[in-house]
Amino acid sequence: MYDSIIIGKGPAGISTAIYISRSNLKCLVIGNDITALKSAKKIENYYGFEEPISGEELFKKGIEQAKKQGIEVKNEEVLDIEYGNDSYIVKTVNNTYKAKTIVLATGKSRKNANIIGEEEFIGKGISYCAICDGFFFKNKNIAVIGNGDYALHEARILHNVSDNVTIFTNGKPLKKTSNIEIKNVIEGRIDRIRGEKRVENILLEDKRSIPVDGIFIAQGTASSIDFAKKLGIIIKNNNIIVNENMETNVPGVYAAGDCTGGLLQISKAVYEGAKCGLSIAKKLKNI
């Protein structure tokens, strides 16, 4: 059991881990390589670099710094976080880990499939969280839009409420590394989502109309907002709400960096990581 599992290995996650591990606590950082930093070609406003540094290089340097300090950093995609038996359980594509506390340092949430009709039917058949809303679609026709492990994971959860679950990859190939098997997969590109008052069908570009009662958007990887919704964390304007100690409203769950909103800059992510790490150390050591 880890004292803390930090999800995200960008500036916020690595900074949190450094402060936790230097407080003599055991932490694990889990992250994949999709980060805002990587798209920053030239960083000129962060302390300590007389020549511009690329985001990609800074990202790598952060991970190397953590590893050099003995911090365990795993390159995995997190699919789910659950609470059970006094600990948090973090599920990745192939593994399960346990910790006393969790830090969400997953960066800014993307949350849109950009499909015509999506905005219109949010809350009227369109959802972003299988575990939260799956029950409303018991024995109904359910669509999951996405083409990776996260979509498969959501589809598997939805299979608990209905046998009619179909993954729509929207023109992309199904990319999976997990062993989750889903029978119904439609790979055609989606033209639009249609309905009168609620979602009724998905129209494909090849003019096929597939009847559906509910649609779950699960594109890419699970985001901070997906995790937050599942854990019952308060979100406002797509940002996780934290107090001055970086604690969310759910005991033992913290957040830092872009996912808490405000200034979307490295300096703020590093600062919040430091604050978060120290706050966890104080809590676990009863200081």
Ligand SMILES: Cc1cc2nc3c(=O)[nH]c(=O)nc-3n(C[C@H](O)[C@H](O)[C@H](O)COP(=O)(O)OP(=O)(O)OC[C@H]3O[C@@H](n4cnc5c(N)ncnc54)[C@H](O)[C@@H]3O)c2cc1C
């Ligand atoms: C084009 C561009 C240019 C920028 N230029 C600058 C600049 O010049 N100066 C500046 O200060 N800031 C700049 N920024 C902003 C800066 O990159 C971010 O503020 C900073 O990276 C936020 O750090 P973070 O740790 O909160 O999130 P991120 O750096 O986004 O890291 C998030 C981490 O979470 C991981 N993650 C997310 N979901 C999962 C999951 N389900 N499973 C596993 N891992 C997951 C990701 O893999 C990643 O490791 C720029 C951003 C962009 C997009």
